[in-house]
Amino acid sequence: MEQWETGYTSKLNDAIPTRHELNFRFPHLNHLLQVYFGQDGIAYEDDETTEVQGLEMYIESVHPTCPWRLPGLVGECHEALALFHDEDSLFWFFQEGYLMGSGSLPWTEWLPLIADTMTAHMREHHSYRWRTLGRD
Template sequence: MASTVRGLYYADKGAGRSVHEISAQLLRAAEIFRVDPGADALKHIPAAVPPEQTPNVYRDISAYILDWGSFSLEGKYGQVQMTSHEIALRFPRFSQFLPIYFGQDGVAIDDDMQFASIEESISMIIEEVHPLCMWNLPGLAAESYEALALFQNDEDAMDRFFSQVFSGGSGAADFVDFFPLLAQSIIDHLATAHPPVWPKRD
């Protein structure tokens, strides 16, 4: 659990869900488990074994999440290896984007696109997003570069993670080529089709 909580803090720093929000939701779930264990709101929330311990377990997890911030650097980062779940928290957009477009039966590799180049597939994706590009694409470009940095351009590691954990893919290209191309295509499109976010000074 330590690596997952570390991932939550990383996501929080990157404008993801606040760890305080997550902690509060766990406390709320604990209370619902205590009052009405069969509530519909708990349908997809796992229970502890034995089930009657669930409220206490959720309260303990909630407290641990908040306490983690006060741990020593060694306690936070020195003793626990990164897990696939922790890494997945760094790529909320790719967790949806890669399976939808490049997973099995993905939109970018279906029968209509089977002879398309990877550049054409990326262009198709950008066209689908347009005109809401400024609210959807910059984050994908950022995650592309984060993937390259985190996996240090290791194609095998990226393939194992994004293909197996996310059930995604990169079309006919290697991830080490796909991610820079995706990011640059996004940047080029934004520069061409959308005005600058900050107007120039006179």
């Protein structure tokens, strides 16, 4: 009995998530990619728009709610890079599975660019601040 696997870990050992279950991990990234590459998306407004300029246009569209949106988006980019270890698996999941694009960049460059651009915006325009209860 001491060697029996019990609890949630025994269930997780054999669990293989479906593509749809994995997709629930990326709500902010899905939103960005749909706004960026979807019909009438930012990426198609001007063929001369660079990826960074397109990301800045996305930031403008969600500003001033950046502190509630962008940190989660940055986290999802890093989570995708941790879950999908190479260009092929990123392409298979996002592009083949959900018809989302990475523009002219490979996914292994596109996701870090998104994260870095969002982080730079947060550092420049949204300094950290919080309130401690009872000390206003």
